[in-house]
Amino acid sequence: MKEQQILWKLIAVYLVLVIGLIAMIAPFLWMLSTSFKSTKAIFRFPPDWIPAQPTLAHYQKLFETLDFLTPFKNTVIVAVSITFLSLLICSMAGYAFAKFRFPGRDKLFIGLLGTLMVPGQITMIPVFLLLNKLRLLNSYPGLILPGLASAFSIFFMRQFIRTIPDELLEAARIDGASERYIFFKIVLPLCKPALATLGIFNFTGSWNSFLWPLIIASSEKMYTLPVAIANLGGQYQTDYGLQMAGAVVVIVPIIIVFLFAQRYFIKGITLSGLKG
Amino acid sequence: MKRSLLIPLGFLAPALTLILVFMVLPLVVSFYLSLTNFNVAALLDYSLADFIGLANYQRLLRDELFWQAFWNTGYFVLIGVPSALVLSLLLAILLNQARLFGKNFFKVGYYLPSITTTVAIAVVWRWVLNPRYGILNWLLGIVGIAGPNWFGDPEWAMPAIILLVVWKGLGYNMVIFLAGLQNIPGHLYEAAQLDGAGRVKQLIYITIPLLRPTSFFVSVMTMIGYLQLFAEPYMLTDGGPLNATLSIVLYMYRHGFKFFNLGYASALAYVLFAIIFIVTLLQMKFRDKEIQY
Incomplete structure (x- = not known):
């Protein structure tokens, strides 16, 4: 009797979860399906x-006709550069905060965390004006530089590097290893799991980034995929087949990255969620 | 002694320089800009912008469109954030059942929308919610409900955006809640069961109180994110119909990068910053009170 009750409950739970799952996945399937239909077939009903x-x-x-290869290339260049440069810069800073004592360190760190509260929109206009002055609008550096240093990444790396035992680094110093050697050959290799998690976050973040490229990349040859698809939505408003094909080109690469790396995603959110 | 200071400084230099140039200084400059009449003409020659004191902020108080954007954003946050929290918590509780097979499969599936590009998803949803040929209205039709004209109807445009945003973020919050649930010691539930507490009682007296730190984090982050609503209305409605989906950031974008009223747009950005700041502080106060009881 009791067993049967539990079984029914389990079935009910599965039912809810499966219906929910269908609601999560169906829009993607419909996107794929529409992108392969002729314009006539799209408007067939039901x-x-x-x-x-x-x-x-x-x-x-x-x-x-629409040269989507250019925004695709731009997005890859920008996302890959941001991912790797940001990992380097932020793990360097995280290392300094984790393993060195210097005056004002803790205040500096708290100030850094304070920048997490600042919404991106507020720095956008001055940075736009600065890049305009430097003639970096519509350029790769303009798309890449402002996104490199993030307080969250520095925090994340610091937390991880703190778990590396000091003795390990001291031993290397006594053996005469240079500071650069210690960082690149000892600290970074030990950080691989953290770097993978953060790297995947950075990559999806910059692949999906919209408002900043919309402002910085106004000329068509510098468009990133999100900007290109936003434009497509405006110009070909009723051409749903074309729009869905565009959406597939933007979304499918990131889904593939996700499916390969999903355990890093889940681990990363859990970390950021509990300790952020 | 000096050497020991130079080494950490060397490691910090690139990150600190970037944060100074792209974050700290802009924060200050942005406030100054909000006190000027910086416009298209000044874009060519920055010295043409004049200091006008608080005039932008005064104009803002009288700006009906700003207030419309303010209330729209409030509506979006007040309905959207609780819906997102409740749904993702319920999902997490369902997924946390001990005997469930294929947990990871569900986790990945629910999480999928939250990693995808908002702009592209918006394009897909415009098609899903197409009043005549979209699948949602087709489904509603099967059950005998005449689906609304979603993005074309001032009454339904914002609910449609809420639906899309909540759907997209569900998996992310769910994963955080799941991690929080797994931190609750199992013996508490066993003890409660021995005392004869049912599922609902366990939820109210164990799960929700012990989950408070997680819920706090999730609600603050979700609220901050939702206050910055932009891409969805930009793509789907351009703020319409009848300004029903005009959000604060969309209004700021319009002034800043369509008309290049950068002074006025900076004032709008600062108001948004202030709102986010106040809301976060309020939540912290609220949390302190709750914990004392």
């Missing part, structure tokens, strides 16, 4: 989920 005559016409138009 809709069919599997295109009767799949076509690549929308993708062809996207890459041949």
Whole structure:
């Protein structure tokens, strides 16, 4: 009797979870399905989920007529540069906060954490004016530089580096290792799990970033994918096939990264959630 | 002694320089800009911007569109944040059942939308919510409900945006709640069961109180994020229809980067900053009180 009750409860839980899961996944499936349909088939009602005559016409138009390869390339360049440079810069700073004593260290660190409260919109206008003065609008440095140093990443790396035993670093110093050697050959390799987690966060963050590229990249050859697709939505408002193909090009790479690295994602959020 | 100071400084230098140039100084400059009439003309020659004191802030108080954006954002936050919290907590509790198989599969599935690009997702949702050919209204039709004209209807445009934003962020909050749930010692539930407390009682007297630090973190972060609503209305409605989805950041973007009223836009940004600051402080106060009981 008791066993049966538990079984029914479990079935109810599964039912709710599965319905929820369908609601989470269905929009993506519909996006894929629509992107392979001819414009005529798209407006068939009621809709069919599997295109009767799949076509690549929308993708062809996207890459041949609208040159989506350029924003794709830009996004890859910007996201990869931000990811690696940011990891380097922020783990250096995290190392300094974790393993050195210097006057004002703790105050500086608290001040740094204070910048987490500052919304991006507030620094946007002065940075825009600065980059305008330096003629860095519509350039890779303009898209990359402002996104490199983040208080969160420094904090994250500091927390991790603190767990490395001091004796290990002292022993290396006694053996005559240079500070640079200690950082690159001892500290960084030990940080691999943290670097992987943070790197994936940074990568998806900059791949998805929208408002900043929208402001900095006003010329078409510097568009990133989110800006390009926003424009597509404006210009081809009713061409849903084309829009869905564009969405696929933006979304599918990030989903692939996610599926390969999902355990780092989950671990990373858990860390940021509990200790942030 | 001096050497020992130079080494950490060397490691800190790149990050601190970047934060100074792109974060700290802009924070100050932005406040100064909010006290000027910086506009398109000044974009060519920065010296053309004049100091006008608090005039931008005074104008803001009388600006009906700003107040519209303010209330819209408030509506969005007041409905959106609690919905997001309750739904993701319920999901986390369901997923935390001991006997459940395929937990990781569900986790990954629910988490999927939150890693994807907002702008692209917005395009997909415009299609999902298309009043005539969209799947949602098709589904509603099957159950016999005539779906609304979502983004075309001033009454329904904001609920549609809330639906999209909550849907997208569900998995992220769920994973944080799950981590919090796993930190609650199992023997508390066992003790409660022995005392005859049912599921609901366990939820109210054990889970929710012990989850408070997690809920605090999630609600603050969600609220800060929601106050900065931009990409969804930018993509889906451009603030319409009848300004029903105009958010503070969208209004700021319009003034700043469409009309290049950068002085006025800076004032708007500072007001947003102040709102975020106050809301965060209020939540902290609220939390302190709650813990004492």
